[in-house]
Amino acid sequence: MGEARSEMRGARDWGSAVTSASIVLLGAYLCWYATGWGSEWTRTVVTDVVYVPLALAFTALAVRAAAHRRLDRAARRAWWVISAAFGCQLVAHTLWMLDEVVLRRTTFPSWADFWFLAFVPVMFAGLLLLPGANRRHRDHVRLAVDVLTVGASAFMVFWYLVLGPIFAERRTDLITKLLTVALPVGDLVLVLAVSTVVLRRSTRAVQGPASVLAAAIVAFVIADVSYVYIQLHGGFTGGDWPDMFWLTGCLLLVLAADRQYRWAEHREIRVERRVAGATWLPYGAIVIAYGLLGVVAGVQGAYPVGGMVVGSIALTGLVLLRQVYALKENEELAVTDPLTGLANRALVNERLAVVTSQPIRAHRRTAVLLIDLDRFKPINDAYGHEAGDAILVAVGTALLSSVRRRDTVGRLGGDEFAVILEDLPDQAAAEATAQRILDALRLPVVFGEHLLSVEASVGLAFRNTATVDGDALLHQADVAMYTAKRAGRGRFAVYAPELDGSARDAGLRRAIETGRMVLHYQPEFALADNRITAIEALVRWDHPTHGLLMPEDFIDLADETGAIAQLGDWVLRTACREALDFPCRVAVNVSARQLAQPNLVTSVARILGETGLPGGRLTLELAEGALLPIDEHLKARLDGLCALGVTLSVDDFGLGHAALNVLRDLPVSTVKLHGSLTAGVHTDRAAHDLAAALVAAGHALGLSVVAEAAEHEAQVAALRAMGCDRAQGFGLCPPLSRTRLDERLADPARA
Structure with missing residues (x-):
């Protein structure tokens, strides 16, 4: 144990040293750059050389984070891909430095350019692989609309600044144009990936590092667009101001990789909501896009207008679609459980009221399942509320996978869930669903290093008469669920009138009062x-229907309901x-x-x-x-x-x-x-x-x-x-x- 701690402390010291050295290196470079010391060639050489140790640092730290055993498997997979993307940057910066500083050649396209372009698809894949919270289909649609809104706005900016001018240039051959366009198009792809990461919910174990990654990509995009724009309007030289954004992005990659390692060590796994600013990201992008449209409204020429008109049309349609989903989302906020995304108690009661108001159809059954987790409290106490939340989210997913799309699945509160099954052919279909739920919930939940096992007791009640309302149906399912718990847990029970403890409790108290108890x-x-x-x-219950009942038939009921005090006094x-x-x-x-x-x-x-x-x-x-x-x-x-x-x-x-x-x-x-x-x-x-x-x-x-x-x-x-x-x-x-x-x-x- 002591050796393991020493190794872990050594890893932390190594990572901290590399991160601190990167900060000092960039700080020293910025101070040197601000003094304006040296010739143009000196600034080019120094700038190109600084990139290499920064790239080596963020690549090494990314590999260290990806190899951390305490990191979630999905997050490790994402960070291995991100490490590969960082490796592309390392190779590109090294080749660029060799070409420009050692060999003193500036050909286009160079091998470094191809490695810079290779960074884009690999980084895109790594960002999208970062694990996020479980989402409903509607959440996926809304996220896609938000991301496309940001992408359409970014496309308008890119078109005006770089894409339009590139295509308007008549002296450049088509192949060179396509290679030149590849960099801003790749940046547009990264904008889509960054928007996805920022706008979706993630686990806190990756949310913090992902935010730093997003900031780094934004710095790279600004630098790339500036670089192409300067190239189109006079030419770029090494050590110019876009390098400040590229170098800042490199340092942010170092910080992101180091932060991911530290998050893995703390093992803090919990669902994180989107930050308030991220909610306004699509609307901010719209404001920028329409502001740009206003600026160029008086500018003559075909190149800024054509692509911007197309972008404006697409943008307007996406905004309308986004608003439709926003209205639906607002309507559902009051009836949705914020943790699991399932229906909450209010919506379950509303659906029960609708179901029980309909006439009973021949050969069609309506059933309600009440699910209560077994041994949830000990897990919650032993591993913390984060583990409890992880189990509740996993249970919600298991329930959704066990029923039909038209069935209602809700969380009533705590570790209690309900399922409303409509239009079933017979009772056996409901019982088969209850068994599928039990089987699905027996799968362990992965939480950090732990496999948490959880089972459930399920109560099943059927709507057999038109006089049974939603509250009564839910009560019957509750009675059946507690019957399943008493029978040994991890099973389901079907409601029958003789199981109803409240009715039996009332009967027991009435028997005490009316002399139906005998000694x-x-x-x-x-x-x-x-x-x-x-x-x-020895007490006996002289039941009018079941005859003389022994104590084992009613003492447990009396103890559970509190009637034991009244019964004990009578005895x-x-x-x-x-x-x-x-x-x-x-x-x-x-x-x-x-x-x-x-x-x-x-x-x-x-x-x-x-x-x-x-x-x-x-x-x-x-x-x-x-x-x-x-x-x-x-x-x-x-x-x-x-x-x-x-x-x-x-x-x-x-x-x-x-x-x-x-x-x-x-x-x-x-x-x-x-x-x-x-x-x-x-x-x-x-x-x-x-x-x-x-x-x-x-x-x-x-x-x-x-x-x-x-x-x-x-x-x-x-x-x-x-x-x-x-x-x-x-x-x-x-x-x-x-x-x-x-x-x-x-x-x-x-x-």
Whole structure:
């Protein structure tokens, strides 16, 4: 690790040294040039020589940036092409210096001219390869119109200054004209590439260096146009003022390459909006073009007029087309998610309102998919919001690729997305789309050096009746989505009325209020003499449609919706009231949510007072997981319960994460071993030894030990032999209704 850091620090020092040397070199040259020292030939020689080290610097730094491993793959590919373009400049400047300084010849075209021209297509390709943000089709059209607007305006300027005069020159042969025109035409191509880079959105990892590249190209274009213009009106000599722009462009290339390397080291990857000035670039170009048209309006001659008229016509058409797209863009701003480019919640609701207002057609289905990302928050917390944004953008792209063009895809907020599928042939088509989405989202997202894996849970709801509005349809999809999450995530679920937690929650609360909840009781036996030592109260839901529901069918729902507090109060009050007739304690389960309530002790005291049951005849069974973490508030509540005379028992011990030594800090008197620990004590030696060790450890801590799930006589005998205090299970006595419990308690032999 230390060697890697030393190497990286050495690379930074090398790049900084080259960049600083380039700045000093150009600064010294400008100071020398400003003094006017030396002859015309001296200025030519010095100027030509200065180009070579600057070209060597920006080529070497570009290769260094392209080879950086932390740079995004697309950006590396672009910078390798840009490095090749820089290499063309290096060769061109070297050949130019050799021809003019060493060989003292100025032929046209020279080999240097061909390398200068080769720079144009290679640099054009490199600029366009720089990665940008994901865009919609309409964004691509708007970008193309903006770029062509700038290009048309630049064409008018080029035509007036250089292209028109070149074609108007009658003494020059056609081949020479074409070679002369190649340089300004190449510059026009670079203007289009620079406009594309400036006007589109890019990642911040390339946006800053690309802006410097764009400035360098602008300096080159100004120098090239000036060079051709001077050549047409008297002749150019080395060391003239256009060289100031060329040299400035060379230094900007050095800075761009160095800056790209530094961006790669910081690995700052985030979507960057266009700067405010770039938005006005097409309009600024129009102003310049029409200003030029006004200047030459009185100038006679065919060469400035012909091309400018054509450019003006094209420019006017492009402006009109641009305005059309600008109006459409303004209309969509209020209904588009700025990060992903998808529809936002407002547009999704609007589309749902339209869909649900239409009549239902035979053999045609409308479906809504609600997509919620799984494990998005841990990724966002671990890698930062930039990584979260990258995932959200990738999810938007995956969703668009998984549906038809006419389907609506939107982001509702956070990591929640919605898809509206219209005019489907059947339910299977919607389910196939949901599966395609799940498969697409399983592909990892590349973020810097990391591969981030993300999955989703998808809820699917169908419009089956004309009375279902958009909000109801979205709610149904939400219910199905949470069902998919509870089933294990990374899957989809189809809405059914029985899945609707809100309806079931209302039904559960209504059952509590109207007496549809009942208690069954299961005795607990002392293994030494088989007498009943306690009776556990177990709640059941007497459902009018589904019959008698066990706790596993509704306890999770009650806990999720908060109805567990109301249900817990009802169970405790009913059990205390009925336990007045019991010959032993009554045990009541307390959920984690109940145990966390600050008023728990007050509530238990009130119920004991209302029912008249002494606190010493009540045992509260606490879920093992509810006891962790142990804090002063939890201990205070447990101490308060003990002060009422209530005994405390740890239920389902061994299923969660509590250890026996943790129980030393809590005022509990009993542990109930989970059934998975006692099921095989009569057939499996390892299971027997583990249960025996737990029983011994419990006794060592002064706790009574109760075995759950005692189903067989041999199992009960093994538990008795290892010294277990009490047992409970179907093998001893199943849960009984109050009537059957009374019958059993009334029979001394059975009791």
